[in-house]
Amino acid sequence: MKQLTICILSIMLLSIMATAQNKKPNIVIIYVDDLGYGDLSSYGATEVNTPNVDKLANGGVKFTDGHCSAATCTPSRYSLLTGRYAFRKDAAVLPGDAPLLISTDRATLPGMLKQNGYNTAVIGKWHLGLGNGDVDWNGKVAPGPLEIGFDYSYLIPSTGDRVPSVMLENHHVVGLDQEDPIEISYKKKVGTDPTGIENPELLRYPSDKFHGKTIVNGVSRIGYMSGGNSARFRDETVPYQMLHKARTFIDEHQEEPFFLYFAFHDIHVPRLPDARFQGATDMGVRGDAIVQMDYITGELVKHLEKRGLSENTIIVFSSDNGPVLDDGYTDESVERLGKHQPAGPYRGNKYSAYEAGTRVPTIVYWPGTIVARESDALVTQTDLYASFAELVGHELEASEAPDSEAMWSTFAGESFEGREYLLEESVTLALRHGQYKYIHPTKKNPSWIKLEKNIEAGVSTEAQLFDLSNDVGEQENIASKNKKLVKKLQKEIERIQNNEVTR
Template sequence: MGCGDEVNHGNHVLHEKNTKPNIVIFYIDDLGYGDVGSYGAVGVETPSIDKLAENGVRFTDAHSSAATCTPSRYSLLTGEHGFRNNAAILPGDAPSLIRPGKATLPAMLKKAGYQTAVIGKWHLGLGDGDVNWNGDVSPGPLDIGFDYSFLLPATGDRVPTVYLENTKVVNLDPNDPISVSYKGKVGERPTRLERPDLARVVADEQHSETIINGVSRIGTMGGGESALWVDEDFPDVFTGKAIDFIHANKNKPFFLFHSYHDIHVPRLPHPRFKGKSSMGPRGDAIAQMDWMTGKVVSELEQLGLAENTLIIFTSDNGPVLTDGYDDQAIELLGDHKPWGPFRGGKYSAFEAGTRVPTIVYWPGKVKPKVSDALLSQMDIYASVAKLVGVKLEDNEAVDSVEYLSVLLGEEEIAREALIEESVATNSLRVNQWKYIAPVKNNNVAAFLAHKNIEGGFAEKPQLFDLSKDITEQNNLASANPKLVQQMQLRLTEIINSGY
């Protein structure tokens, strides 16, 4: 194909130099449906995100694949449900969940000539187990399609509390090697259980191990003093790395998976964001996240790249207020409703577990609208493949369905059926119907009680008509036994054979 030739992708006929738009995914952590202004936030302003929503497609029924982070991240990058690989929330020393050779979104885009990067939270495991943090850490992102990575290896509440750039810990002194354990104490740093006076954030027992930057974490860590992160620096460090990657690749197509730590715990926004909301650290972290998003979008505009960049803004799961640390998120909530009009939140089988803010922005290509189409983040994979002209293999992204025209706001009808994963069961959406499979021997109720989350788990089937009961209050299962049976059969069929 020569320069200036044309390629037809559905209704899009673009010249060769424009057939490969840049792709940026802003993947926010624990951001609820109602946590930004365009979705009804109160007590915090999100002008940068609201600008994307006002000038793009704002989805009202778009979902992460799961109500927790690791399976959702796995699903976004592989186009398949996390349960197909037993994906669950990983400890900080877990081996790599996405193995080399597995088809991934970045690897697919590399086939189309893209430069690819992941910047921010990873939490998908690294290495083959028993990672040597003092050497080359692999396999990791570079082995599954990313050209560049700058990571929190797991997440902010877990050790090691260091940055990993490609395969190396940043600023590590070889004379002060890192040791990490999730089985017993290593190193000389005190834990919160030993020295509660050194911790500036109140934490539960699970989050009360090694204290770093005045915050106790899950797991223990010794050494690596020169490599330790400062939580308050995250917005500047990650935004800077994202902008550096964009500058380095401004003359070629690029894919940036910008995976935020905000607004996950521990919430320690930079001091300049203190008081930017009426909700304390959680609200201030939302304002910080909005600033980060605006900085990257502004950079794209200044470089003249905005009109050739597809931006997708979304979250890995629904909201949680108390998740191991007490930062007065409940007491300072006011009239704000992180879950929007829905029930539940992170971990939950109810709608707020996976129904998350989702915005698609592409100046000149996407017309502003609100879409009620049912979509999954898994569908990004197949849809982007169509956009860039890559034909997927038969066993690639098996749960991803191509809805490019829906993402771009040209059509409204998308999925009929979608599984929503939670920590204890699977739910099935079929059009307006929502079925929550029964849970026997529910052992997560006590866990969720500490999170102040309604799990939605019951020993009997639950069936809701969301067209009349968006808050999932009226269980219609006993009145519709035949429909319950059909929904369970359909759920089993999808789990065993796909959509």
């Protein structure tokens, strides 16, 4: 009997071990806003210290040629979640009252993972539109994340510099008093709330006219808002609220695979770090917001460790586009920059066709499975969809994630083979091919990028070609000396434009 009992217990133990080994890994994407290639100490920053993110970089695969898909936020987020280039949707940075950008019948990363047994959540900045163009902020706000594959959502509806300045949990505004209804307009003033243009004396720091509408929490925003006073967020507490919701989601689903898309608002404007981080750097609020982001990242990782989930959780850490200093608010980010180089050695910033527009910190961390190493493989966030599908054994349909390539072995550091061609979206299209960077000529003249942001747009009516192996700063245009290569890269861009299904 004793031997039989031992035998049964052994079988049970082996069964438990097999189940644990066969369990699909949890997936967490930590998505920072406006974080540049040079904004982390693990990527060369010396004026700011980011020990928690550095832990991920030093313990996982740190990519030195990792890219978001576009030089602005909405297009990058669209491509990340759909595996589809944003130019196909003509996606641009959305106003706060825009309808849902992702069609409810389109396959998405959370939807694919949900089909494969995952519980899915998005927490943080959304900026992909909500509703069908006639959102009632006082009722059910839909369609939204729950209609495109997420089981749970806790959102800043658009982004922090745009109204409505509230949090949205699933379909409803958090903390709303129905006797103080919300009214939103991006065309004309509503209500009697002060604005930055009319009442600059009420502001914590000045803004341009575009950001000079309704004042919330001492900062003027884009668009007009009336009502909803009990629901209006305090920028300083939003990161903690996000962390709390993420911990709760993890706790509720720790016994089954989960996907968490944790989308920071930091370090996007308006930059209003909590008091505990003010003065953490000599760079003012932008530097302090980086430290705050690093702290919240560390607390999220610690919670996974505390629950014993870290070795079964893949963490992808990256940014939605390159860095920007003055993006509508005079918050001393320019004046106090000092020796810090937000874009590292690369040319351009957010909005730019140059390399710094899309080359961002990219880290994949999976302790116990992924070996720590640095990789110079050419990778893009657009490929996460097909790569995770490959990992969980999901066979993509012909029209699903059409621009995404399965590259899990590269993301896991098992291979150093990256993309042959990598598309970068901005005002125009650019293409990476090995050491070469080609920027498609365009007649568009986005003068506001230079005039308002002091950023080089990187566009020209002439073809631009750079050899990054000896010209990392994209200073010498060698297109006229390499006409055959220019023609080849131009044809590849045209092929991508005309062929949605690239697999």
